[in-house]
Amino acid sequence: MRAKLSPKDFATSQEVRWCPGCGDYAILKAVQKALADVGARPESTAFVSGIGCASRFPYYIESYGFHTIHGRAPAIATGLKLANPELDVWVVTGDGDSLSIGGNHLMHALRRNVDLKILLFNNEIYGLTKGQYSPTSRVGTRSPSSPTGSVDSPVSPGQFALGCGAHFFARAIDTDKEGLSHVLEKAHAFRGASLTEIFQNCIVYNEDVFGSFTDRATAADTQLHLRHGEPMLFGENRGRGLRFNTATWSLEVVDATATPEDVLVHDESNPLLARLLIDLHLPVALGVIYRKPAQSFEDAFYANHPSRMQRTRSIRDFLAGPASWTVE
Amino acid sequence: MRAKLSPKDFATSQEVRWCPGCGDYAILKAVQKALADVGARPESTAFVSGIGCASRFPYYIESYGFHTIHGRAPAIATGLKLANPELDVWVVTGDGDSLSIGGNHLMHALRRNVDLKILLFNNEIYGLTKGQYSPTSRVGTRSPSSPTGSVDSPVSPGQFALGCGAHFFARAIDTDKEGLSHVLEKAHAFRGASLTEIFQNCIVYNEDVFGSFTDRATAADTQLHLRHGEPMLFGENRGRGLRFNTATWSLEVVDATATPEDVLVHDESNPLLARLLIDLHLPVALGVIYRKPAQSFEDAFYANHPSRMQRTRSIRDFLAGPASWTVE
Amino acid sequence: MNKNKDVDSVVVRLAGDSGDGIQLMGSQFAVSTALAGADFSTFPDYPAEIRAPAGTTFGVSAYQINLGRDPITTAGDAPDVLVAFNPAALKVSLPLLYRGALVILNSDGFTARNLAKAGYEKDPREDGTLADFQVVMADITNLTLEAVRDFGLSKSEGGRCKNFYVLGVMLWMFDRSLDTVEAWIERKLAGQPTIRDANIRALRAGHAYGETQELSASIARFRLPPAELPAGTYRSITGAEALALGIAAAGELANRSVMFCSYPITPASPMLHRLTHLRELGVGTFQAEDEIASICAAIGASYGGMIGVTSSSGPGIALKTEAMGLAVSAELPLVIVNWQRGGPSTGLPTKTEQSDLYQAVYGRNADTPLPVLSASTSGECFDMAIEAVRIAVRHMTPVILLADGYLSNAAEPWRLPDIDSYEPILCNVPQGGEGSAQRQAFTRHPETLGRAWITPGMPGLMHRIGGLEKDIATGHISYDPANHQQMTDMRAAKLAAVTHFIPNQAIELGDDTGDLVVVGWGSTYGPIYQAARATGVSFVHLRHLNPLPPNLGALLDRFDRILVPEMNNGQLATLLRDKLRVDPLSYCKVSGQPFLIRELVAKIEAVLGEAS
C-alpha cells in the first residue's frame, strides 16, 4: 500500500497570486489538508476551474489541473469524467463563474449528477474584474457597475442547486478549518455531483460581507453546525434549537434546555428541511444540508453503453451497412 | 374607451405550420382568446420566442413579434422591457429552448423578476430537430439520439423556477381550455416574471407522454385544479383531498368526505407547499402553484435611475470632466 | 411508341407532402437502383417544418435521383421523370423540368381544395400547362386503397401505403426487382404485421400496374447500361453516415476511444444519430445542454485521453468559437465538424450553403490559427474524418472539418475501403524527457510542434494547463512580452508545419496548364466535375483549406485565369487572394440550392469567351 501523503505533497512550486488576506488562502490550505486526509492520489486527481480569482486554484494544487474558460468548467469536467470515470475530479468556481455565465452548465451537471466535487467560492462579488456586483450580491450592493446600489435580487446557490435536482449541497466558511474539512471530506466521499458553497472573504472588494455570522466572537449564536441524525442545536453551550412550526411551515428557535423534545433532528435527506435551512439567517446553517445518493451520470452512461466504451468490434463489420453489392 | 377585441383580432394572415394534431394549436387558440378576454392591445403587446416548434408562435399572433435565436428569448425580452416597461411582453419557449440551451437566461429573468409572461411548452422532446430527448425527458426515453434510452435525470421546470427565486409558477394542459385560460389570465395580471408550464402533446415524436393525467375520462382522479384559498379537492365529486403529513413532511391523499378538516387549503404564497405540489404525481397539480408579488426588475431599474431613462442634461455638461484647462 | 428506351442516365423526381413518405420511397428506390449496378446520386429536398400543412407549396417534400452509367456526380439538373402527389408538388417542380419530360400525377390529389392551396386558379391538367410534357394520370390513392382492401385498414392507414405503390411502379419502369424493398419492409415493420403486409401488397400492386396495359401501353420503360464502377463492394451512403463511420475508423486507427459531444441542430443531427449505433467501436455520444457545453465536453474528453469530437452547423459553431481558442491555447486535439446550412442567423436550416469558410479560417478572436479541411462528396466524408483526427492528434490542435447540408443527406454508391490500407494514427505519448512534468507537457515534437498528450491518471506527470499565455519552455503562466511573441510565432509555425504532412494538390480534370482553371471546394465537386468535363477546362478541387497544399500556388500560376464557383459570396476567393496573392474570378450562388451543371457550363463558356 502507498505511503500516506501530507498536505505539503499537494502544494505546487507556483507562487500563490491572491491578494494578501484573501479568503482563498485558507481554502487552499484546507483543501490540501483534506486531500491528504482522504488519501487522494495526485495522479488520479484533477482540478478543473473556470475564470476568476477562485479559478486560479488549480495552479496551486499538485495534481492534474485545467484552468479553462469562464463558466464552462462543469462542462469540461463532465467530458473529462466521461473519458475517465475513475478520476477524482474537483471543480473550483466563483459565484460569477458558476452562477452568472456558468449557470446553465452548473444546472446540467447537478441534474445529471455527474460525479464532480464542485467548490463554489462565494464572495458575492466579481473579484478578478475589480469588484462588480455578482448574482449573489445583495440588493443595494454598491460597486463600480452599480454606484447607486444593485437592483437585481440575488440567487441563492443552495436553493438553485436543489431546484436543479442536486443530490448534495453543503456549506462552510473559508476560515473555519473544522467545518470546512468536514464538508470537504463528505463531498469527496459522495459519488455524484456535490455542490459545496464556501463563504469566502474578498478583502479588497467585499470585505466582511459575511461578518455578521463569520465573526468568531459571536459564532456560537450565529452559526448552526449540522450533523445528520443529531439535534439542531446552537448558541451558548448549545442551549438553543430549531423547531418546525407546522402552522407557518417555518423554522423557529426554541429553548433547547426547556423543551428538548421540540428540537428537530437533522435529516440530510429531507429536501423541504434543506430549503428551510438554506434560507435561515440567524443562525446560518453550515455543514451538509442535503445529501441523497443516486447513481452518478457517468456510471449510468457506462452501464447503458454496450461495451463500456471499449472497442469490441472492428469498423470492418460496419462498413457494408444494411445493403451492399459487388462490382467485378 | 376602445372596442373590445375578439380572439380573431389576434390571428395573423400566416398559415400555421405545425403538424396536424399538434398541441400547439390548442395553446394558440387559448392564448388568442385570453388576449381578447384580458383586453390586451395588439400594438402594446409583444411576443418574443426562441427557436423550436413552440417558438414559431409569434408568427400567428397579431401583435409585435420577434422570433429570435435558440435559448435567448428571455435575454432579448429583458432588453425590450428595459426599453419600454409598459409593453405587455410574452415569451414563448420550448423545454429545450428554455431549459437546455436557455437555462441560464431563464434563471436570471426569473431571479431578477423581469415582467415577462413566460410560456414554456413542455413536450419533453426536441420537436423541431426531429425528436431527440430533452432535459425534461424521463430517464429511458428512446429517441434518435438515445436509441437505448436516455440516462440523464430530467429537471423539473417548477422546482427549477422556484430554486431560481421565481415569484410565479403555474401549470396547465394544452387542451384544457378552462385550466389554461385561468392560468393565462393570472399570468397576465402578474407584474413580474411568471413561468407557466404547459403540458403540450407532440403528436409526432412524443405522443401521449402526458396521457396518464391528460386523459379526459380519468381527469377527475388524475388532476388537481388549484385555487388559492380553496381546499385541495379532487376525484369523483371532489371526494378526495390532500393533507400534509408532518411526520414524513409529505402530502397524502385523504377521504375528504370523512375528514374534511384534514384537507389542506391551497396557499399560493407557501413555497414549501409549492414544492410538494410540483412533485405530486397522482393527482398532478394544475393552476397557479406559487405566486408571490414583488417589485419587477424594470420597475426597480427605473426607480433607481435618477432620470428614469430621460435625458435631463446635455452632454455639454459632462465633456469637461473633473479638471480642464484652456489653451489660448 | 417503343416499349423500351435506352438511355445513359435518367433523372427522377418524387414530390409530395411531408406526410407522403417521399424521402423513404426515394431512398429505397436508390438502394434498388444501386443493387442493379447503376451509379447514382440523390438530393433530398424537404421543408424546415416537421409536417408542414398538407397541400401547401412550402410543405412539399421532394427526392431527386439521377441514375445511370457513371460517373454520376450530381442529382441532375432537370428531371426526366416527375411523380407529383398533389398540385403543390407539381407547382414547385414544373419549372425544373425539361420539355418532353414524363409527368406522373396522382389524380386523387388534385382536389379543388389542393388546387387552391397550391395557388392554381385553373386545373393545370386542363389549361394546357402540361402541353409540353408527356403526362400520365393515375388515381394512385384509390388504386392503393383497392390493393390493400382486405387488410381492413382505415382509409388514412391504407392511403399511407401509396408511396410503396408508386415505388412499385417506378421499380417496374426501371426494371428493378422488388426484393430489396420487400426485405426492408419485412425488417422495419416486423412489429406491425398488418401494416407490413399491406405495404408489400401495395408495392406489388404498383409493379403489376406497370406490367398491365394501362401503363406499359402509354409509356416506355427505361433501360440503363450497367455502370462502369471500379471493381469492389459497394453500398449506398450519405455524408452523415460516411463521416460517422470515418470518425469511428479514426478511433480504431489511433487505438483510442472516441467521445462525440454534440447538441442537435439541422443538418448536423444525422451524424449524432448515426454514431449512437457505433458504440461497439468504442464510440460514446454525449448530448450536451448546448453547443458550448458540447465542445467543452469534447475538450474535456480529449484532455482525458479520448478523441474528442463535436459537431454543429453555423449558428452552433459561432457559439463554439471561444472554446476553440482554449483548445488552441491548451494545445489539445479536437475535431469540430461543421455541417453548413443557409444563413445568416437561423436562415434556411434545411437548405445547403458553404458560407462558413470565413468563420472556419478567420472566425476567432486573437491570432488563433487552426487547420481547416472540407469534404467533397458523401463518400469522401469518411476519409476526411480520418484526416481530421490524424492532424488533430499529430499536431495537438483543434481541426475544423467543413461539410454541408447537401452532403449530410445526399446518397451515392460508395466503394468499401480496405481499412488495413490506412496508416495507423500515432499519438504524441509522453516521451519521458527531462525536466518537470510541466516542462514535459509542453515539450514539442520538432517537426509537428505537437506537444505531449499527457492525460490525468498518468503517474508522476501531474501538470497544469489553461488559456493564459504559457512560457514556451517551462509551460508555466507567462506575461513576458518576448515570450508572447515566441508563442504567437510557434502557433503560426505549427499551422505551417501541417503543410509538410498533407499531399500536394492534384488536378481532378484537364491539363496542368492553360487559360482557365476552375477551383472548387466542398460539395460543389459534383456539378463542377461535370461542367469541367463538358467544357474541357482544368479542374482543381481543394480538401485542405488551411493550410493550403504546398504546391497550390505554383499550380495555379500555370493558368492565366482562375474561376472559383462557390455557394457563398466569394469566401474561397478571399482565402486564395490572402494566402496565394492570386486574383480569381468568383462565381457565387447563394440560393440554398446546389449549382446546376448547365449554370456552370454557361459561366465557364462565358469566361472562355472573354479575351483573357
Place this chain on the structure above:
Amino acid sequence: MNKNKDVDSVVVRLAGDSGDGIQLMGSQFAVSTALAGADFSTFPDYPAEIRAPAGTTFGVSAYQINLGRDPITTAGDAPDVLVAFNPAALKVSLPLLYRGALVILNSDGFTARNLAKAGYEKDPREDGTLADFQVVMADITNLTLEAVRDFGLSKSEGGRCKNFYVLGVMLWMFDRSLDTVEAWIERKLAGQPTIRDANIRALRAGHAYGETQELSASIARFRLPPAELPAGTYRSITGAEALALGIAAAGELANRSVMFCSYPITPASPMLHRLTHLRELGVGTFQAEDEIASICAAIGASYGGMIGVTSSSGPGIALKTEAMGLAVSAELPLVIVNWQRGGPSTGLPTKTEQSDLYQAVYGRNADTPLPVLSASTSGECFDMAIEAVRIAVRHMTPVILLADGYLSNAAEPWRLPDIDSYEPILCNVPQGGEGSAQRQAFTRHPETLGRAWITPGMPGLMHRIGGLEKDIATGHISYDPANHQQMTDMRAAKLAAVTHFIPNQAIELGDDTGDLVVVGWGSTYGPIYQAARATGVSFVHLRHLNPLPPNLGALLDRFDRILVPEMNNGQLATLLRDKLRVDPLSYCKVSGQPFLIRELVAKIEAVLGEAS
C-alpha cells in the same frame, strides 16, 4: 551641475507593487502636467492579478508618462526618469532605460527579502548594475512615516501615503503646483479626514524634500516649453471615458435613450463603469449574466426603440457572434465595442493587442456582412462612437467598433468638442407607405438600404421579425431560392452603401505619392505617427475598416510599396489583399506591448534600404 534642464519632452516611469498606488499617483501626475499646459501621453501597465504578492516581478505595476511639447503621441520609448519602489520594479524597468537616465530608488524597499524575490543575487545598488545611470536613493517609506508621524496612523497606513510623497517630489521636479492634487485628495478622502490630511502632508513633504538640499543639490529640475496645442478647452481623457461620452453624445444627437448592456471583462469594464455616471443623459446600463445575454438585451433594447450598445473583449465577442447574425438578419441597429486584448483564449488580459480584426470582419457564420470601425487615440474614441451609432441607425445594422486595452487606459489631453458642430443623427422612422405593416417594416431607404425602425408600441404597425430568411418584398418567411439570392445580394449591397456616406481617406503625413506608405489602424497611430515623422515617409491611418474608404485603393496605388505595422499577425494586410488586391509588407508585433517608435523607424529605414 546646473539646476535646470531645458528639454522638449521627458518620459517618466513610476513602478512598484500593485499595492503601492502607482496608477493613482501616475494619473494625478498626468493631470497636474496637463493643467500646466504640457502635452502628454500615458501608458498604465499593470498585472492581471488584483494584488499580486508584494515584491514579485510579475506583481509590478507601472505607469509611464511622456510629457512635453506637442505632438506627444506615445508614452515614449524609454524613460528618462524611473522611480522604482522596490527591486522587482527596478528589475523589470531597467531594460527599458536609456543610458544616463535618472533612477530614483526607494531604499527602504531594497530589503534582502525583496532582493531575493526579484531574483537579484547581489544588490543592484552595489554591484555596478546602475553604473550607467544617475541614481538617487531615498528612504521614501521612512521619510513618509516621518512626515505623517503626528497623525497616529499605523505603520502600514502611514506607509500607504508614500505614493503621494513621491508625487510631491515629482511635482517639484517638474515645477508643478500641488493644488490640483490637493483638491483631488480633499474630494476623494473627504470621508476620512485623518487619512486625507496625512496624504496632503506627505505630498507637501515630498515637495519640500525636493526644495531642500538633499535632492536639488544632486539633480536637475526639468523645464518644459509650453505645448503648442490648438486653442480650446482641454481635459485629460482615457479611451474608456471618451467612448462612454461619445455613446452618450450619440444618443443626444439621435434624440434617443441609450441602453448599454454588458458583462464585465478586462479591459472593457472601465467603459461600463464610466457609463453608470452618465445616466442623466438618458443612458441606462444593464449588467447581464453573460456576453450572450448582454448583446441579446442590447438587441431587445434596439427593437424597443432605444440605441442598444454592448461591449466586451475578444473572448466575450466570440460568444456574441451568433447574436450578431440575428441583428444582421433582423436588420436592427446595434453597436458592439471590442476592447481588444492579448490572446488566444484568456491570453494576456491586461496586455494590449489588435488581433480581433479577422473576427470583426470575417468572424460570423454565413454571409453576414457588417460595418467595422476603429479608434486611433483615446480622444478619437468619442468621434468614432458617434460614427458607429450614426451608421447603425442609418443603415439599420449592427456595427463593430474596435478599440483596445491600450486606449482603454491611456490618457492624453483632449480638446472639448463643440457638440453643436455635429450633424444630428437621423433615425429611419416609419414613412407610412403602402402595404401591410409587415411590408412597411421591410421597406428600405433607397440609398442606405436601411429598413424602417418600427418599434413595439406603435399603433397599427404590428409585424413579425426574426432570424429566418425573409421575402425581400413582403418581409414574410421565405425559403425561395431566388429570394435568398436577392436577400444575400441586398445585405452585401447594404454594406457597400455605407461607402457612400463615409469620408475619403486622408493622408496623415507626407506626400500623396512615393516609394513607401505606412498604413496603420487603431492604437498604433501614436508610434507610427512619430516614426513616419522621423523618417519622412507617408502615413495613412484607417478608421473605417469595413467597408474601406472609397478612395483608398486609388490612394495606395500611388505608392510603390505599402508597409502595414500591426499588433497582430498580419490581419489588416489580409483585408487589404482581399478588398484592394494590393500586396503590402507586414510588420507584426505580438508581445502585448505597443510599438516603440524606434522599432518602427528601424523597420521603415530597413524597408527604404531595400531596393523597391
